[in-house]
Amino acid sequence: MSANQELILETNGLTKRLGGKPVVNAVNLKISRGDIYGFLGPNGAGKTTTIRMLLGLAKPTSGTIRVFGKDIRKERLAILRKVGSLVEYPSYYGHLTATENLEAVRRLLGVPRSRIDEVLSIVRLTKEAKRPVKGFSLGMKQRLGIATALLGNPELLILDEPTNGLDPAGIQEIRELIKSLPQSSGVTILISSHLLSEVEQMATQVGIISKGSLIYQDGIQQLREQAKGRIRLGVSDPESAWKLLLSCGLPADWDHGKLSLTRTDNRTVAEAVARLVEHSHLVYRVEEETASLESIFLEMTGSEGSL
Amino acid sequence: MIRMFRSEWMKIRRSVIWLLVAVSPLIAALFGLFGLKKGGEDFPWIEALSLMSVLHAMFFLPLLTGIYAALICRFEHTGGGWKAILAAPVSRTQVYVVKFVIVMLMLAATQLLLLIVLLLLGLSHGSAEGIPWRELASSFIGGWIACFPLAALQLFVSVAFQSFAAPLAVNVVLTLPNILVANSERFGPYDPWVQPMLAMIPRDDTYGYGAFNLPMETLFGVVAGSFVLFFVVGWTYFARKAV
Numbered sequence: 001m002s003a004n005q006e007l008i009l010e011t012n013g014l015t016k017r018l019g020g021k022p023v024v025n026a027v028n029l030k031i032s033r034g035d036i037y038g039f040l041g042p043n044g045a046g047k048t049t050t051i052r053m054l055l056g057l058a059k060p061t062s063g064t065i066r067v068f069g070k071d072i073r074k075e076r077l078a079i080l081r082k083v084g085s086l087v088e089y090p091s092y093y094g095h096l097t098a099t100e101n102l103e104a105v106r107r108l109l110g111v112p113r114s115r116i117d118e119v120l121s122i123v124r125l126t127k128e129a130k131r132p133v134k135g136f137s138l139g140m141k142q143r144l145g146i147a148t149a150l151l152g153n154p155e156l157l158i159l160d161e162p163t164n165g166l167d168p169a170g171i172q173e174i175r176e177l178i179k180s181l182p183q184s185s186g187v188t189i190l191i192s193s194h195l196l197s198e199v200e201q202m203a204t205q206v207g208i209i210s211k212g213s214l215i216y217q218d219g220i221q222q223l224r225e226q227a228k229g230r231i232r233l234g235v236s237d238p239e240s241a242w243k244l245l246l247s248c249g250l251p252a253d254w255d256h257g258k259l260s261l262t263r264t265d266n267r268t269v270a271e272a273v274a275r276l277v278e279h280s281h282l283v284y285r286v287e288e289e290t291a292s293l294e295s296i297f298l299e300m301t302g303s304e305g306s307l
Numbered sequence: 308m309i310r311m312f313r314s315e316w317m318k319i320r321r322s323v324i325w326l327l328v329a330v331s332p333l334i335a336a337l338f339g340l341f342g343l344k345k346g347g348e349d350f351p352w353i354e355a356l357s358l359m360s361v362l363h364a365m366f367f368l369p370l371l372t373g374i375y376a377a378l379i380c381r382f383e384h385t386g387g388g389w390k391a392i393l394a395a396p397v398s399r400t401q402v403y404v405v406k407f408v409i410v411m412l413m414l415a416a417t418q419l420l421l422l423i424v425l426l427l428l429g430l431s432h433g434s435a436e437g438i439p440w441r442e443l444a445s446s447f448i449g450g451w452i453a454c455f456p457l458a459a460l461q462l463f464v465s466v467a468f469q470s471f472a473a474p475l476a477v478n479v480v481l482t483l484p485n486i487l488v489a490n491s492e493r494f495g496p497y498d499p500w501v502q503p504m505l506a507m508i509p510r511d512d513t514y515g516y517g518a519f520n521l522p523m524e525t526l527f528g529v530v531a532g533s534f535v536l537f538f539v540v541g542w543t544y545f546a547r548k549a550v
């Protein structure tokens with residue numbers, strides 16, 4: 001955790017009640033300069049609602065938001081000048097071309113006109129720049145949305161599910177694009193997703209939100225530690241084997257089906273097998289199982305299968 | 308504020324909205340062409356003004372106010388534009404005021420076009436002298452000013468509803484009774500939707516609507532009062548709206 005670094009974004013007890021229930025519940029986000037912060041959670045967890053509040057599009061029920069050290073309630077415009085965003089789905093005017101869409105936003109931001117060509121080339125839309133956006137594919141609209149977010153040379157880029165609804169090739173393309181950003185422009189990025197795998201390769205920090213509450217917030221490295229493997233043991237009678245291993249002081253785990261060892265060093269494994277054989281357990285399999293980050297994520301958010 | 312206008316201009320300059328500006332003046336032109344008695348020596352300016360503005364002021368002007376307001380909000384609703392604008396460094400008040408001013412500018416363009424049509428008609432009659440500028444100006448500017456409260460309410464409704472049909476329905480429901488209300492001495496003066504008509508049609512006119520015999524101050528009070536009310540309600544709503 002980059003604790004000694006300057007906090008770009010910080011929320012304190014951020015809460016939003018909609019229709020009587022807390023959709024975002026006492027969330028404390030902490031994002032440092034230069035982070036690529038993966039904001040994860042299943043659909044309906046409250047990611048978009050949180051992001052809306054960060055941008056001043058919706059008011060928190062309670063809690064505070066500080067961006068660049070400034071309170072959003074008092075200095076919203078000063079903050080927004082340095083923030084680029086894409087919320088939920090890209091905003092566009094269908095009857096205008098890509099260039100005209102960017103020009104409409106550019107006039108609000110007051111950045112030089114040359115910036116339009118720059119962002120178009122970053123998202124590789126230069127060739128399509130003169131076409132009306134209503135004829136764009138979803139992926140092109142997403143790229144235009146990212147171009148719009150980049151237009152004002154933001155210090156903080158907030159992207160809400162920028163790959164939603166894209167095919168794998170489109171997802172890959174957006175991912176490459178986002179990965180290339182911070183090196184080239186030094187921005188801090190908050191990117192939300194309902195798939196850990198999508199941000200896993202680019203995020204430096206991870207925040208996991210489930211049912212409105214932030215249940216995990218730390219470096220991606222720390223999450224990987226948690227995902228370190230275990231040894232699965234296939235035995236004739238898992239329950240009594242589990243009791244035996246525990247009585248020998250070995251780190252065994254039994255989930256009413258599978259028996260496993262939560263330490264993977266050779267000595268532990270060797271001793272466990274020896275004990276089991278000693279007590280006439282039949283040992284069918286000893287195999288290493290590396291939990292994927294995704295399964296840890298699923299376990300944390302309590303959602304099975306597809307999110 | 309200027310930046311905001313230039314951004315809005317970008318969005319409407321290539322919009323279908325401009326076709327609508329021409330509709331009412333063209334219909335009024337037909338009225339003028341076929342409705343006026345031919346062959347008189349002088350062009351009957353006041354009669355032509357009454358004839359051409361009655362349909363315009365009673366229906367088109369109020370309806371167009373609603374349609375313009377709905378159209379300039381429509382592309383924000385469908386394309387997610389509100390989020391983009393409000394996440395930009397501009398205040399919500401600025402956004403709302405600029406949208407309102409644009410509706411009023413479109414209405415001014417409509418009025419101007421109708422005036423030009425009327426002038427062309429008169430000039431083609433060869434009546435370059437005796438153009439009653441005072442009456443024309445008070446009619447066209449008065450009609451435009453009377454649209455302020457309507458524009459304020461319609462902008463509020465258009466901002467509030469995602470759908471395009473809802474603001475138009477409100478618009479039609481409030482405009483259609485004009486035909487009855489204008490004749491009523493009791494309600495006519497207090498219905499904002501009748502005001503464009505009361506302001507535009509010459510007062511000594513032969514149609515003799517019931518609400519016409521009222522002091523100007525009453526009418527002005529109704530227009531100003533309802534405008535302030537509608538605008539403040541709409542602006543307060545927009546300032547708090549979650550997008």
Ligand SMILES: Nc1ncnc2c1ncn2[C@@H]1O[C@H](COP(=O)(O)OP(=O)(O)O)[C@@H](O)[C@H]1O
Pocket residue numbers: 018019023041042043044045046047048049050
């Ligand atoms: N206007 C609203 N009224 C009531 N509940 C809402 C409203 N908007 C969103 N919600 C609820 O808030 C929850 C969080 O939504 P959202 O922030 O969009 O989640 P995410 O972006 O993580 O998918 C959802 O359960 C959704 O049903």
Ligand SMILES: [Mg+2]
Pocket residue numbers: 047048049088160161
């Ligand atoms: Mg969402």
